[in-house]
Amino acid sequence: MASAGAEPAREMPPLKVKIQHRPFCFSVKGHVKMLRLALTATSMTFFILAQxxxxxxxxxxxxxxxILFFILLYMLRLDRLMNCLFWPLLDIINSMVTAVFMIIVSVLALIPETTFFIVLGGVFGVLTAVCCLADGALIYRKLMFNPSGPYRKSSVHDKF
Structure with a gap:
C-alpha cells in the first residue's frame, strides 16, 4: 500500500555490459604463439628422430x-597479476633471441649432407624463425598502438 506522499517508482538505467577481452587462445597473438610452439616442437622431434x-x-x-611458459603466462593472465616485470618487452626479446638461435641451428642443420629428418628439422626451424619474427612484430605493434607507462605517443596537434 503506497502512501499518498510517496514518489512513483523510477526505472533503473540499463546496465552497461563491460566488453570482455578476447581470450588469448582466440587472438592473433595466441595463434602465432601456438603455431610457433608447434613448429619448434616438430623441429625438435625431427632432430630427436635423426639423432x-x-x-x-x-x-x-x-x-x-x-614458448610454453609464455603461452601459460598469457592464458592464465599472470602477466596482469605479476606486473613487476614488463612482459611484452621480455616477449619481444625472447622472440628475437629465438629467431637468431633457430636460424643458426637451421643453417647448421641444412648446410652439410645429412639425413632426411635433420633436413626436415632445419626446414621447420627456419619456419619457426619466421614465426618468431612475426610474433615479435605483433607485440611491438601492439605496444606502439597502445603504449603504457611514462612514454605515450602524442600527436603534434595536441601540443597547441
Missing amino acids: APEPYIVITGFEVTV
Whole structure:
C-alpha cells in the first residue's frame, strides 16, 4: 500500500555490459604463439628422430619450454597479476633471441649432407624463425598502438 506522499517508482538505467577481452587462445597473438610452439616442437622431434647433435635438440627443447611458459603466462593472465616485470618487452626479446638461435641451428642443420629428418628439422626451424619474427612484430605493434607507462605517443596537434 503506497502512501499518498510517496514518489512513483523510477526505472533503473540499463546496465552497461563491460566488453570482455578476447581470450588469448582466440587472438592473433595466441595463434602465432601456438603455431610457433608447434613448429619448434616438430623441429625438435625431427632432430630427436635423426639423432642429431645434442645442441640442436637442447636449443629447440629450451625454446619449446620458454614458448610454453609464455603461452601459460598469457592464458592464465599472470602477466596482469605479476606486473613487476614488463612482459611484452621480455616477449619481444625472447622472440628475437629465438629467431637468431633457430636460424643458426637451421643453417647448421641444412648446410652439410645429412639425413632426411635433420633436413626436415632445419626446414621447420627456419619456419619457426619466421614465426618468431612475426610474433615479435605483433607485440611491438601492439605496444606502439597502445603504449603504457611514462612514454605515450602524442600527436603534434595536441601540443597547441
